[in-house]
Amino acid sequence: MPAGPSARTARTLAFVESPVQLLNVLEWAHVTGGPGTDTPLPGPREGDRPLRDGIPRQPRDRDLAPVRPVDTGLVVVVLAPHDPMTRGQLRRMAELARDQGHQVRWEEARGGPGAPVQTVGGLAGALRKAHRVVIGDPFSRYVQLLLTITRARELVVVDDGTATMEFVAQLARGERLVRWHRRGSRGARDIAFAPVSASARRRLTPNDRRAVEVFTAMPVEPPPGVTVTPNDFAWTRATFGPPRLTRGTDLVGTSLVETGVVDPDRYLDAVAALARTHGATRYFAHRRESPDKLRRIGARVGLEVVRPELPLELIARRGPIGRTVLSFPSTVVHTLPLALAGTGVTVAVCDIDPVWLTEGASPRAEGFLSEVTDTAPDVRRLPVMPLTAP
Template sequence: MSPRAAGSAGTPSSGNQTYGTLAFVESPVQLLNVLEWAHLNAVQEPEPGAGLTAVASEPGGGLGGILTLVVLSPTDPMTRGQLRRMAELARNEGYEVRWEEARGGTAAPFQTIGGLAGALRRARRIVMGDPFSRYVQLLLTITKARDLVVVDDGTATMEFVGQLARGERLVRWHRRGGRPGPRDVLFAPVSASARRRLTPSEARQVEIFSSMPISSPPEGVRVTVNDFSWTRARFGPPRVTKGADLVGTSLVETGVVDLDRYVDAVTSLAKTHGATRYFAHRRESTEKLHRLAVETGLEIVRPDLPLELIARRGPIGRTILSFPSTVVHTLPLALAGTDVRVAVCDIDPTWLTQNASPRAQGFLSGVTGTARDVTRLQAVTGVA
């Protein structure tokens, strides 16, 4: 059943209104996973006598209803484009969508936080897509919500779970080790406060909604499996072609993998498996993609939606080739019941840059080793 949207963008909320759930997302995949979480929990159904608004924040919009989905918009054009397409899907589900220009200038963070403070204090539940985000961590210091939910932000969820269980400071896996920088030191009290709030207690429940393998969650944390039931219900099954498609990664852009090694590996994989298309990650640089097109002959595809939806809509190759990334866990779920095979190629240690985090190789190996229903390929050897 589609939800009933009671409010509309531009309608101010009541000052004493109680909010059910506030969800904060900063990427298309996070927004997709909030929709999956809402589908599983049926939060789109209105409470008796109450309306529903799902807000992915649009300037001037009001907040209200059972689920308020707030997009803290980034500045990257590709990410913004995919987010807007995901917002359209949310609207098609019956949700109202609102957009926060959270990074649109020096004053934007203060305006965004100020505008959300009242809703944060009244919300009963907070859903977040990126617990590593400084923006989200700052917002967590304001809320009094008793229920906190973390939905997948890709493989970073695996690192978050481990750090929370060990009581470590929250830091992304690809960040190089060593002493924290000046900004880290200044933000440390906020990050520590967020970590405490994400630790279950008698006054607070914490849930992780994930398609990642989580074998040892922190004590008291409830884990709910994301099987992409919303995606499979809304899209497909896809038309499956005879060829192979290759999925790109931003490991070069994050400083983990050497550019030349990566290009050589992609060239070898495409030749060996007969791949014809390369689905670019939204953070891959234009320069790198141009080089890949010239040197490999692959058709470069810039998806306008998360790959799980692109693959489910089709057409898609019978074999999908990927390096260690989120999709080796999510695509087998989204494509369940089809003849598509997902194959993952390991990252050879010699591909790593000098600036790669000491944890990089172990983390990437773990991403591959814990993937289910995939074919493992050995790292490409003999590349220059």
């Protein structure tokens, strides 16, 4: 991380790789009243763009400028992914973070063969000096590597969706950190990285020198010593809405096909059956859904496919949004009822039929997806859709 002659170190560093992670950093900062301040880090940032109807316009890569001083003492480091949709949402979330007085540093952490070394090397000094480190994805190899460097006395894990449930469960059982949709076998890269992953897991275990907090909207049973702070989307509700409600029904997409869990044809059949049965007219795409799949949904099912520019919790809160929102088991069955509390919107969830799963799906997938639905307290349960031709 380049440093100017007068630069000092941020007290709190947050590392995010997705828009939802950044949203939950903002929620955490709102609930905690801000992390306190030393001084801002220097470094590259994406350019300031004026807001239009509450949504920042897309910054261009050449719109980079030095970071301006801020007051909160929180520096959000974006470890930018390749996916264009994710990058676009992250840019917009970065503007909202700056509006809250936080500093955002954009790192092209995957920009080429030398990018990881340059990124980690540039962050090492600040990591060693930071009092608190906030992370959004404890399963990320990038984050695990950074955790081996930090000497922070406080570690905070903010929600990365339903993955938080699996992270806390694995931490409590003392298991290695593995995403729920991955199969058990390990390749050469996993084996080579295992010492780093094990070190990161030890860092995420509290002791007399280090406190660990999980900030989550998910139902979790933390291991001894881990503090759980509920996330009820107070910042989102205070900042956006209430939304205008339409008379229609909206359907929320998932990336279960892209992660290899659900068969693509079965998924398309299920979407068609849900839309036909409940009169859905719009399909809010997950940021990781493939363009080809979305084209098939629009052409075959006739749904209007919406690719949101912000996380769905913010889009729904701003409105317009249907009075009923349908979803398969996913993060939103836990987060949307919180973000839309008091608005009159009903969130309904349709379970995944085990026959929809691919042959390569993790043995953990069926049970985990059922757990996601079973533990969602404020949703309406729908029966599994019969996949018959219209």
